[in-house]
Amino acid sequence: MxxxxxxxxxxxxxxxxxxxxxxxxxxxxxxxxxxxxxxxxxxxxxxxxxxxxxxxxxxxxxxxxxxxxxxxxxxxxxxxxxxxxxxxxxxxxxxxxxxxxxxxxxxxxxxxxxxxxxxxxxxxxxxxxxxxxxxxxxxxxxxxxxxxxxxxxxxxxxxxxxxxxxxxxxxxxxxxxxxxxxxxxxxxxxxxxxxxxxxxxxxxxxxxxxxxxxxxxxxxxxxxxxxxxxxxxxxQTQQNIPEVSSGPCKEDVVIGVVRDRALWFYYQENLDALSQQGAKLVELSLLTPEEWPCVHGLYLGGGFPETSARELSANISARSKVKDLADQGLPMYAECGGFMYLADSLHYEGKDFDMAGVFNVRTRVYKKPQGHGYIRAGIVEPNPFYSTGDTIVGHEFHYSRCLSLSPEARFCMRMERGTGMADYKDGLLYRNVLAGYAHVHAFSVEGWAANFVRAAGIFKDHVQKSTSPCPDIICT
Missing domain, CATH: 3.40.50.300 (P-loop containing nucleotide triphosphate hydrolases)
Known part of the structure; x- marks a missing residue:
């Protein structure tokens, strides 16, 4: 009409x-x-x-x-x-x-x-x-x-x-x-x-x-x-914002969304898509000492971790919490600034700051962009968020660069367009953690939100039934 x-x-x-x-x-x-x-x-x-x-x-x-x-x-x-x-x-x-x-x-x-x-x-x-x-x-x-x-x-x-x-x-x-x-x-x-x-x-x-x-x-x-x-x-062909999949996955899971001065780059539609799939979102901070509620997934968006690097590094309890959750198999999705927080350290203005240490890699912030523009990437490794063989689109805009990448580093994205982390690869994997420089929009990457919530549901079920760490999730 x-x-x-x-x-x-x-x-x-x-x-x-x-x-x-x-x-x-x-x-x-x-x-x-x-x-x-x-x-x-x-x-x-x-x-x-x-x-x-x-x-x-x-x-x-x-x-x-x-x-x-x-x-x-x-x-x-x-x-x-x-x-x-x-x-x-x-x-x-x-x-x-x-x-x-x-x-x-x-x-x-x-x-x-x-x-x-x-x-x-x-x-x-x-x-x-x-x-x-x-x-x-x-x-x-x-x-x-x-x-x-x-x-x-x-x-x-x-x-x-x-x-x-x-x-x-x-x-x-x-x-x-x-x-x-x-x-x-x-x-x-x-x-x-x-x-x-x-x-x-x-x-x-x-x-x-x-x-x-x-x-x-x-x-x-x-x-x-x-x-x-x-x-x-x-x-007007539709009164409501388009659904991002065929239907919500009623998993009744809690996904933590880091939103503070260091990390706050999110498309609102990404958060809405997670909610549509049945997830309850709770906002968390990496800068404050407050205890976190129980979460079954963690979303770390982009932002300016470098300008809060000293505070991020000083909050040892948060860094330890994130590392421990990653080791337990908690599904985590980290974009750009969020990835930088999951690295071993961040170098900014001549100083090194310890980060969460989920990945054996260091990042350094430069004065000029190290990657800027649209990206297109093929998914080449199994992971909780995308299906192998899919092609995703998004963007990157980062002044940081990866240093000292381990030869054993696993990447799930091969860049067809864009820079990525190294050698036209992006999307580092560790257990159920995927982190990279790529930013995606839920309305252009079908299944991302549903897969995230599904993975969080699997983690929740495992935690309720077992005391051992959750196995690597391949649910796409």
């Missing part, structure tokens, strides 16, 4: 153009107007998505043509239509930048799939009339792209704004909806992986208020709403 769902895609000519600042401000302003805002982030990005969640007052979701088919994207998107008033979709990189010369998996491709109007944030530093040529080129570059408006950014003053605006309006048919001045300071602090995490920074309300005020004073926000409302109706 066709549903009218206002939506707007915020794009730029490159990374760092100002689209995140505009997206956050619009989400906050729309929410202040009483609208229920659904925020989306194009691409596999945890940090921007988290800030978008805070600005909109609800969980942001990731959409990406590499991770999902066009049909899955439209189904996911339309599933939110009945519960939200407007969608703000933040793009990534440049509007037309993708995996190849065809722009595969670009922001423009996503906008065309969603039939979403596009608002282009244009960095006007040291340019005026040339901006018109750029806008004209963008408006004509691809068919079926609705470039519905331009926001001038980094403008130097009234004269600069006036000439640039009049040039665009003279030579193109794309309206200019406003002009943002140069900001003296970056509103949100940054570090090597982009914006600093919301877990490490307090005062988000002040940031959103400041950004919202700047945007409200310089941009025609009501016209943005009108453009969003001009998007064509979309077909």
């Amino acid at each position: 066709p549903v009218h769902f206002p939506r707007i895609t915020i794009a730029g000519l490159r990374g760092g153009s100002g689209k995140t600042i505009l997206s956050l401000a619009l989400c906050w302003l729309f929410s202040r107007q009483g609208l229920k805002v659904k925020a989306f982030k194009k691409g596999p990005d945890y940090i921007d998505a988290k800030w978008l969640s805070l600005a909109s007052g609800g969980n942001a979701s990731n959409l990406d043509p590499f991770l999902f088919s066009s049909a899955r994207i439209t189904t996911l998107f339309s599933s939110y239509a009945s519960t939200h008033d407007i969608a703000v979709i933040e793009g990534n990189r440049g509007l037309f930048d993708g995996m190849d010369t065809l722009g595969s998996c670009s922001t423009s491709e996503l906008a065309r799939i969603l039939q979403s109007p596009v608002l282009l944030v244009l960095d006007c530093t040291k340019s005026t009339r040339t901006a018109a040529a750029i806008v004209q080129g963008c408006s004509l570059f691809e068919e079926n792209l609705n470039l519905a408006g331009v926001i001038l950014n980094q403008t130097a003053g009234a004269r600069h704004r006036d000439i640039t605006r009049r040039s665009i309006e003279k030579y193109t048919e794309v309206p200019v909806l406003g002009a943002l001045p140069k900001l003296k300071d970056t509103p949100i602090p940054e570090r090597h992986m982009g914006l600093i995490s919301s877990q490490e920074y307090q005062g988000q309300d002040d940031i959103f208020r400041a950004l919202g005020n700047v945007v409200a004073e310089n941009i025609d926000v009501e016209r943005v709403l009108t453009i969003a409302g001009s998007a064509p109706s979309c077909s």
Whole structure:
């Protein structure tokens, strides 16, 4: 059934153009107007998505043509239509930048799939009339792209704004909806992986208020709403978020999810998928001394373990607990930062910090990325989470590298695309632990959640019936 769902895609000519600042401000302003805002982030990005969640007052979701088919994207998107008033979709990189010369998996491709109007944030530093040529080129570059408006950014003053605006309006048919001045300071602090995490920074309300005020004073926000409302109706084929398997596995198991300042990179849909399969999720911390409840599985997401390395290392009880659970055969799934915690040690800024020691490997953080981009990997070894012979897709973004890998190290992933840990391999195995640099999304890797919960159920049953460690689980 066709549903009218206002939506707007915020794009730029490159990374760092100002689209995140505009997206956050619009989400906050729309929410202040009483609208229920659904925020989306194009691409596999945890940090921007988290800030978008805070600005909109609800969980942001990731959409990406590499991770999902066009049909899955439209189904996911339309599933939110009945519960939200407007969608703000933040793009990534440049509007037309993708995996190849065809722009595969670009922001423009996503906008065309969603039939979403596009608002282009244009960095006007040291340019005026040339901006018109750029806008004209963008408006004509691809068919079926609705470039519905331009926001001038980094403008130097009234004269600069006036000439640039009049040039665009003279030579193109794309309206200019406003002009943002140069900001003296970056509103949100940054570090090597982009914006600093919301877990490490307090005062988000002040940031959103400041950004919202700047945007409200310089941009025609009501016209943005009108453009969003001009998007064509979309077909709503399903009212609920798609199930990730044929049906829940009612195992009545408890899976611990590490969520603290060190590890917090999770797709919300991954957690929802585990819950759909019948798991009870409990949040745990590797930084605090509190006792853990009984768990039958452990999920260690990505994050910034290096910035909390001293505290992680000092919490000997948590490190010992994780190592002991791994030795017992507890199913554990660790992504990137979580893998770094399971290593013997982490080297950061000239110092070595002891970690949990589940794997006989050390990691070291460098100043430049050691792996960044989409991944595709074949599953080549039995494990509790994937079926041998399957191919999975995901992404990696890590500044660390593996050192001193043991020759006996077992990997379950052979990289067809991406870097991985070493020699185009990823997914280290130890008993029922799988750890690697790969991040996956439950809606693009069928069976992951069901397999995780099933493995946790097997562990639970074994613990209840035996005092010996659980055998290695091969349940896929």
